[in-house]
Amino acid sequence: MAIEIRPVPVPVTLGGPDAAEFEAMAETAALVEESVWGHRRFAYDAYELLPMYHDGYQGRQAFAAWSGDRCVGRIECTWERDAAAETVDLALGVLPEARRVGVGTALLAAGRAVADGLGRTTITAMSDVPAEALDLRGPRLEARDGSGSIPAGDTGAAFALRHGFRLAQLERVSALPVADRAAEFAEASARHEAAATTYRLRSWIDRAPDDLLDELAVAHAAMSTDPPSGTATYDIEVWDAARVRATEQQALDGRRTTLVTAAVSDEGRVAGYTELSLPAGSSAAFQWDTIVLKEHRGHRLGMRMKVANLALLARAAPERTEVVTWNADENEHMLAINIALGFTVRGLSALWQHEADADAGTAGTGATTGS
Numbered sequence: 001m002a003i004e005i006r007p008v009p010v011p012v013t014l015g016g017p018d019a020a021e022f023e024a025m026a027e028t029a030a031l032v033e034e035s036v037w038g039h040r041r042f043a044y045d046a047y048e049l050l051p052m053y054h055d056g057y058q059g060r061q062a063f064a065a066w067s068g069d070r071c072v073g074r075i076e077c078t079w080e081r082d083a084a085a086e087t088v089d090l091a092l093g094v095l096p097e098a099r100r101v102g103v104g105t106a107l108l109a110a111g112r113a114v115a116d117g118l119g120r121t122t123i124t125a126m127s128d129v130p131a132e133a134l135d136l137r138g139p140r141l142e143a144r145d146g147s148g149s150i151p152a153g154d155t156g157a158a159f160a161l162r163h164g165f166r167l168a169q170l171e172r173v174s175a176l177p178v179a180d181r182a183a184e185f186a187e188a189s190a191r192h193e194a195a196a197t198t199y200r201l202r203s204w205i206d207r208a209p210d211d212l213l214d215e216l217a218v219a220h221a222a223m224s225t226d227p228p229s230g231t232a233t234y235d236i237e238v239w240d241a242a243r244v245r246a247t248e249q250q251a252l253d254g255r256r257t258t259l260v261t262a263a264v265s266d267e268g269r270v271a272g273y274t275e276l277s278l279p280a281g282s283s284a285a286f287q288w289d290t291i292v293l294k295e296h297r298g299h300r301l302g303m304r305m306k307v308a309n310l311a312l313l314a315r316a317a318p319e320r321t322e323v324v325t326w327n328a329d330e331n332e333h334m335l336a337i338n339i340a341l342g343f344t345v346r347g348l349s350a351l352w353q354h355e356a357d358a359d360a361g362t363a364g365t366g367a368t369t370g371s
Contacts, residue, residue, distance in 0.1 A: 001067055001098065005106050008062040008074070010053045014046055022046060024071040025064045032073075032093030036128050036156075037347075041284050042324070048254035048279065055250060057081055057243055059118075063110040065094070065103045072098035075107040077114040085235040088115040090125040104159055121356040122233050125165065127156025128173070130347040141350075143170045146329030148348050157350060165352035168233075170329040174343035178285070179321040182314035189311040192304045199271055199301060203261040203312050207248055212262065213241035215270035219262075220244065223289050233353060255280035259316060261309040263292070263301045271296035274305040278317055285313055287325035290334065302337050310341075 011019035023046045030043035044052075053060045059081050065073035073094035079085060090111045094103045115123050129150045136151035143149075148170045150157055157167075178185075193201070202209065208216055217239040224237040251258050257280075262273040272292035276285045292301045313320060326349060327334050 001101050001103075003072070003098075003101075003103055003106065004066045005063055005110055006066065008064050010062075011050070014050060019046070021064060021071070022050070022062075025062055025074045028064070028071045028074050028095060029076075029091070029093055031095060035096050037130055041282060044254075045279075048256060051250045051253035056246060057237075061114055063107060065098070065107055067098065073103045073107055075111045077111050079118060079120060080235045080237060082235070082238050086120055087122040087124055087233055087235050088118060088120045090123060092125060099155070105163070108163060115356075123165075123354045124168070124233070125160065125352045125354075127154070127160060127350045127352065128347060129154050129156070129350070131345060134348065141167050143167055143329065143350075146170055148172065148329045150348055150350055160350070160352040163354070165354045167350055168353040169351040171326045171349040171351065172329055172335065172345055173347045173349055174325050174327065174338055175346050176323045176325075176338075176341060176343045177321065178310065178313065178323055182311070182318060185307060185311040185314050189304075189308045192300075192307055196304065199263045199265055199296075199299060199304075201261055201304060201308050202264055203259070203308060205260075205312075205316060206252060206258050208244060208260065208262075211268075212264070212270055213244050215264075215268070216244050216262070216273065217241055219270050219273055219291055219293060220247075220289070222293055223291050251277065257317070259285075259309055259312050261305045261312065263296070263305055265296065269296075271299075272301050272305060274302075274309050276309055276313055276323065278313075278320065283319065283321045285317065285320045285323045287323055302334065303340070306337060306341065 008021050008025050009018065011022055013019065014023060026044065026046035026049050030040040030045065033043040034040045057080070059079045060076065062074060062076045064071045076091040077088055079088045088111070092104060092107055092111065094107070112123065133154065134150065136153055139152040140149040141152050141157060150170065152158065152161065202212070221237055221239040224234055248258065257278040259276040259278070260273055263271040265271050274290040275288040277288050278285050290302060290306065310323070313323070325338060325343065327338065
C-alpha cells in the first residue's frame with residue numbers, strides 16, 4: 001500500500017474545495033471511532049473540529065495518511081500555547097483495513113516532529129477499550145492508581161507499548177440513561193436544594209453571567225491541576241474571563257449547546273461548576289468538567305450541581321437519551337456520585353505518555369499481570 005503523509009490544510013469555512021481534505025480527515029476519525037465503539041457518537045464532526053483549529057489558546061495541527069485519494073488515517077496534535085507548557089497531545093487513528101503496514105508509525109513520526117519543533121519533551125495520547133473487549137485473554141496492564149486494567153493485547157495498547165509509551169492513567173467511560181426522567185430529576189434537585197443551608201446554584205445555557213466570569217476562570221484553571229492525574233503530566237492552563245468567553249463561542253461555532261450549573265458562595269465566589277456539552281443532531285449529552293474547588297469541598301456540592309444540571313438538560317433538551325462521562329479510575333469521590341446517579345461502565349480509556357528521553361521498548365508500561 002503506497003501511503004502519503006501530508007499536513008491537513010485548515011480552511012476558513014467548510015463546504016468548498018479547500019475544505020475537502022479537512023472534511024475527509026474528520027470523516028476518517030469518525031470511522032475509526034466507529035470501529036472501536038460500534039458507533040460514532042464520540043467523534044467530532046468537521047463543524048465541531050474547525051473552530052478548535054482557530055483557537056487562540058491551544059495550537060493544533062493535523063496530518064492525514066492518503067492511499068490515492070482516500071484518507072486512511074490521521075493524527076491531530078494539540079498543545080497549550082503558553083510558553084511554560086511541556087506537552088503535546090496526540091489523537092491518532094488508522095482505518096482497520098490500513099493497519100499493520102506502517103501507517104500509524106508514519107503518522108506518529110509526524111506528531112513527534114511537531115513536538116520536537118515546539119521544544120516539547122512529553123507526548124500524551126489516548127486509546128479506548130469498550131466493555132465487551134475488556135476481557136480479552138492474556139497479560140493485562142494496570143495503572144498505578146485505581147482498580148481497572150486493560151488487556152495488553154488490545155490494538156491501541158499494543159501500538160502504544162511498541163512505540164515506547166507507558167500507561168499513565170485509566171479513565172472509566174460511563175453512561176446514564178436520561179430519557180423521560182424530567183420529573184425525577186426535578187424532584188431530586190428540589191430535595192437537594194431544600195436541604196441545603198449554604199451556597200446557591202446558578203444555571204445557564206451557552207453563556208455565563210458577566211458577574212461570574214472572573215471566578216469561572218479560576219475554576220477552569222483548577223481543572224488542569226486538581227483532578228487526579230495518575231502518573232500523567234498535565235500542563236497548567238492559564239484562564240481569564242476572555243478565555244471563558246472564547247471557549248463558549250468555540251462551542252457555539254461548532255454547533256454545540258452547553259449547559260452549566262455553578263455553586264456560588266455567599267461571598268460571590270464560584271465554589272464549583274459542572275458542564276454538559278450537547279452536539280448538534282446527537283441523542284447523547286457529554287458530561288465535561290465537574291469540579292469543586294478544594295476550599296469548598298465537604299458540602300455535597302458535586303451531587304447538587306450534577307442533579308440540577310440533569311434537570312436543566314431534561315427541560316432544555318428532552319430529546320437526549322443518555323449522558324456519557326469520563327472519570328479517572330482513581331477518582332473515588334466523583335465515581336461514587338456517578339454510581340449513585342445510575343451511571344454504568346461502557347469501557348475504559350487509557351492515557352499514554354512518552355518522554356523524549358525514553359527509548360522505545362524500555363519505557364515503564366505500568367503493572368502487568370497474567371489472566
